[in-house]
Amino acid sequence: xxxxxxxxxxxxxxxxxxxxxxxxxxxxxxxxxxxxxxxxxxxxxxxxxxxxxxxxxxxxxxxxxxxxxxxxxxxxxxxxxxxxxxxxxxxxxxxxxxxxxxxxxxxxxxxxx
Amino acid sequence: xxxxxxxxxxxxxxxxxxxxxxxxxxxxxxxxxxxxxxxxxxxxxxxxxxxxxxxxxxxxxxxxxxxxxxxxxxxxxxxxxxxxxxxxxxxxxxxxxxxxxxxxxxxxxxxxxxxxx
Numbered sequence: 001x002x003x004x005x006x007x008x009x010x011x012x013x014x015x016x017x018x019x020x021x022x023x024x025x026x027x028x029x030x031x032x033x034x035x036x037x038x039x040x041x042x043x044x045x046x047x048x049x050x051x052x053x054x055x056x057x058x059x060x061x062x063x064x065x066x067x068x069x070x071x072x073x074x075x076x077x078x079x080x081x082x083x084x085x086x087x088x089x090x091x092x093x094x095x096x097x098x099x100x101x102x103x104x105x106x107x108x109x110x111x112x113x
Numbered sequence: 114x115x116x117x118x119x120x121x122x123x124x125x126x127x128x129x130x131x132x133x134x135x136x137x138x139x140x141x142x143x144x145x146x147x148x149x150x151x152x153x154x155x156x157x158x159x160x161x162x163x164x165x166x167x168x169x170x171x172x173x174x175x176x177x178x179x180x181x182x183x184x185x186x187x188x189x190x191x192x193x194x195x196x197x198x199x200x201x202x203x204x205x206x207x208x209x210x211x212x213x214x215x216x217x218x219x220x221x222x223x224x225x226x227x228x229x230x
Contacts, residue, residue, distance in 0.1 A: 032215055043205060044156075044221040051216045090155065094215055098169070099144055101207075101219055103156045 002027045004093050006104035013081045013111050021076040021107045023091030032094035033074040034101065035065055039087045047089075050074060061085070081111045115140055115210045117222035125228045126196055133192045134225045136206030141186035144213035147179070150203040150224070159204075162189045196229045203227070 003026045013019045025031055035047040048059025055067045065076045076089060091104040116139040126132050136145070145162040159179055160168040168181040183189045193200050206222040 034218070036221075041226075043223040046218050046220065049218060094219075096215060098161060099209065099213060099215055100146060100158050100161065101156075102158075105155050 002093055002095050002102055004091050004102055004104040006089075006091055006107045008107050009105070010108045010110065013109070015083050015111050015113050016080050019078050019081040019085070019109065019111070021089050021091075021109060023074045023076065023104055025072050025074060025091075025093050027093055029096065031074075032096075033065075033067065034092045034094070035059065035063070035074075035076050036090045036092065037061075037087050038090065038106075044090065047076070081109075083111050083113055085109060086111045114218070115142060115208050115220045117206055117208060117220060119204075119206055119222040119225050121225060122223065123226040123228075125230060128197050128229055130196055131192055131194045132196065132227060133190050134204055134206075136189045136191070136222055138187045138208050140210060142208040142210055142213065143186070144209040144219075145183065145189050146207040146219075147181060147189070147191045148205045148207055148221075150205060152201070156205065159191070162191075193227065196227075198229045201227055201229045 005024045033050045036044040038044050047063050048057050050057050050067045058064045063078050089107045092101040118137045120135045147159040148156045150156050158171050159174045160170040162168050162181050162183040164183045180192045203224040203226050205224045209217045209219050
């Protein structure tokens, strides 16, 4: 079965420091992987995706993610965190049959000044 | 991308009643989905809304409880029937633009926040 895991419920980072939000996946075949962000009382916003090609994917708001096939990971990163990055982050994998997205549990990112 | 609107944005309902949530997309889409996000939880897929045919429900969700309509390629409704407090959640409409290829990005509406008393 296809699944996604986000091992950290919460990540705390000081403003200006680099941040990493972890994601691991389990799929059959090549994965289609996505990151979304949810701000309080808002819907989900798309950040970036990995389909094929370069393992380092750049997305919105200065975020990037690194696809690692051997470790089955797709960690979200940003070189310098902002207080405004504080939000709930979801990793997701697309199921080939039917095309639906399966989401990880979510990671609450808190960036303190 | 796709611009998705949902109505209502929020509602407070009494148990035993039903609520219909509307989802409108600014372009024709093949793939449309309904998700539920319970308080403090991740997103769970309720069903895939198929245009011109019955929706495809995920395990744990049934048509009698969550009837879905998809009359055309830009519009869908989800009804939450015979509500109980456990149905208090955010309900999100989601689409994959155009023909809905697997490489395409899936976009989400702003959600409908439902509280059942």
